[in-house]
Amino acid sequence: MENKEMQIIDDIMNRMIQKELQPGEKLPSENKLADKYRVPRITVRNALLKLEDRGHIYSVQGKGRYLKEESIQVQLPLTGSTSFTEKMESMGYDYCTKNIDFTLVPYNSKIYSHLQASESDIVYRIGRIRYINKEPIAIHYSYVKEVTFPTIQKDGPNINSMFAYYRKHGINEFTSKQTLLSVTFPTLEEQKLLACKSMVPLMVVETDSVDKETDILLEYTKIIYRSDRFKYDITIND
Numbered sequence: 001m002e003n004k005e006m007q008i009i010d011d012i013m014n015r016m017i018q019k020e021l022q023p024g025e026k027l028p029s030e031n032k033l034a035d036k037y038r039v040p041r042i043t044v045r046n047a048l049l050k051l052e053d054r055g056h057i058y059s060v061q062g063k064g065r066y067l068k069e070e071s072i073q074v075q076l077p078l079t080g081s082t083s084f085t086e087k088m089e090s091m092g093y094d095y096c097t098k099n100i101d102f103t104l105v106p107y108n109s110k111i112y113s114h115l116q117a118s119e120s121d122i123v124y125r126i127g128r129i130r131y132i133n134k135e136p137i138a139i140h141y142s143y144v145k146e147v148t149f150p151t152i153q154k155d156g157p158n159i160n161s162m163f164a165y166y167r168k169h170g171i172n173e174f175t176s177k178q179t180l181l182s183v184t185f186p187t188l189e190e191q192k193l194l195a196c197k198s199m200v201p202l203m204v205v206e207t208d209s210v211d212k213e214t215d216i217l218l219e220y221t222k223i224i225y226r227s228d229r230f231k232y233d234i235t236i237n238d
Helices: 001-018 030-037 041-053 084-090 111-114 152-158 162-168 186-196
Strands: 057-061 063-068 071-074 095-104 123-132 135-145 179-184 202-211 217-226 230-233
Touching: 001 030, 001 041, 030 041, 041 057, 084 095, 084 162, 123 152, 135 186, 152 186, 162 202, 162 217, 186 217, 217 230
Parallel strands: 071 230
Antiparallel strands: 057 063, 095 123, 123 135, 135 217, 179 202, 202 217
């Protein structure tokens, strides 16, 4: 029956692509779909559960299953000196950031290498969740060395924007030297923080920030974006 499940998934996906099914539209019942595809109801249910896990449809208890709403288009600042917060606010989104984590980072070769840190350096992680329309859109982790920002232990729990924090320290011109893009699936913790299912792909952006004037590396950043409710514009306008 696995082939039948895939046929149902492919058919529904194709109908979504062709706009035969519209965002927010209610799907037929499992019984009606079973009759349409001439398969047992359990086959339809398994197919729908897979579509739900991938973030294409969602369930409303007692009402049925619906196609996801139309994706919100968000422009990402992958380069330049405009922060994510500034970009969202300038575009008029119902946007907010919540600081969720400030942690001393044990030695980690990857993180320390990105920061050009030695094993004796003290490194902190600052975690924030970004929200648009009260929905979590991304988890933003910044890794910084204490030697770069000596008051970070005191300031860290209250930081929502690293770029704003730079400016408070007199650093007004900064840039990125490298930006990496990859795709992953959420851990249990990420599912909870981003309110998404286990099979929803996440887009991961890893980058750095460098003081233009001194060429000092300010931070290593890892941002994990939801892909099921948002469409990302990475056109460089800065």
